[in-house]
Amino acid sequence: MADTDQGRVPTVIADDVHIVYRVNGGGGGRGSATAALSRIIRRRKGQTDRGVRKVHAVRGVSFTAYRGEAIGLIGTNGSGKSTLLRAIAGLLPTESGKVYTDGQPSLLGVNAALMSDLTGERNVILGGLAMGMDREEIKSRYQDIVDFSGINEKGDFISLPMRTYSSGMGARLRFAIAAAKQHDVLMIDEALATGDRKFQIRSEARIRELRKEAGTVFLVSHSNKSIRDTCDRVLWLEKGELLMDGPTDEVIAAYERETGK
Numbered sequence: 160m161a162d163t164d165q166g167r168v169p170t171v172i173a174d175d176v177h178i179v180y181r182v183n184g185g186g187g188g189r190g191s192a193t194a195a196l197s198r199i200i201r202r203r204k205g206q207t208d209r210g211v212r213k214v215h216a217v218r219g220v221s222f223t224a225y226r227g228e229a230i231g232l233i234g235t236n237g238s239g240k241s242t243l244l245r246a247i248a249g250l251l252p253t254e255s256g257k258v259y260t261d262g263q264p265s266l267l268g269v270n271a272a273l274m275s276d277l278t279g280e281r282n283v284i285l286g287g288l289a290m291g292m293d294r295e296e297i298k299s300r301y302q303d304i305v306d307f308s309g310i311n312e313k314g315d316f317i318s319l320p321m322r323t324y325s326s327g328m329g330a331r332l333r334f335a336i337a338a339a340k341q342h343d344v345l346m347i348d349e350a351l352a353t354g355d356r357k358f359q360i361r362s363e364a365r366i367r368e369l370r371k372e373a374g375t376v377f378l379v380s381h382s383n384k385s386i387r388d389t390c391d392r393v394l395w396l397e398k399g400e401l402l403m404d405g406p407t408d409e410v411i412a413a414y415e416r417e418t419g420k
């Protein structure tokens with residue numbers, strides 16, 4: 160593996176990555192009469208496949224990401240963006256091909272595992288611990304995280320359970336927690352789309368800072384504006400394949416021509 164390309168340091172290498180989901184009981188629903196009937200017929204025919212369906216979500220994707228880059232992932236619904244991020248984060252195995260990462264990638268999704276019955280305050284601590292910060296570190300950054308999230312702008316919401324937050328508020332708190340730490344590789348899945356414009360501007364500025372601090376940032380978003388404001392390179396996925404990999408302006412322009420978005 161080449162260590163540098165014109166002095167650049169690779170952080171993520173995807174080499175011909177294929178990802179396949181296996182879904183049990185696809186077709187007919189598990190408990191329905193038609194599903195039971197088709198199982199009986201299959202068994203009579205001696206078929207061994209018990210309704211496991213495969214979804215080939217990512218097909219032969221290869222790229223190298225470098226330190227200091229912010230890379231946008233675009234593509235229509237179901238094109239494999241989240242799946243690819245989950246594989247880079249090590250949360251999904253590859254069917255074939257390899258993902259190499261330098262350092263620990265952190266995935267910040269809108270579903271990041273915080274506890275909805277706990278207060279925002281407890282979740283800041285929980286999220287911080289989950290990212291490997293110690294209690295002192297969390298304490299010293301606590302106020303910054305709350306201020307950044309803007310959760311308390313309209314009253315004392317941080318002491319309420321997270322289930323009482325709107326989806327935008329939840330996403331903002333998750334982003335604020337994840338952005339408090341310097342990441343080797345930070346992956347953000349749609350988090351910006353749910354915040355309001357003011358918060359989007361703040362988080363885009365923070366992504367730029369994280370880049371300067373030498374991490375690599377991946378951003379999945381359906382907002383071409385967010386991608387333009389934040390990323391200098393874009394990967395365009397369609398039906399699991401990498402259609403284009405290049406400078407943001409070129410790829411977004413081609414994407415807009417193709418999809419009319």
Ligand SMILES: Nc1ncnc2c1ncn2[C@@H]1O[C@H](COP(=O)(O)OP(=O)(O)OP(=O)(O)O)[C@@H](O)[C@H]1O
Binds near residue numbers: 237243
């Ligand atoms: N847990 C799962 N089990 C089975 N199939 C899945 C699973 N998650 C995603 N898929 C399938 O994999 C394909 C890619 O989905 P993925 O969520 O990666 O797309 P995406 O580009 O992130 O979509 P979106 O823009 O709608 O969020 C889709 O066909 C989807 O149905």
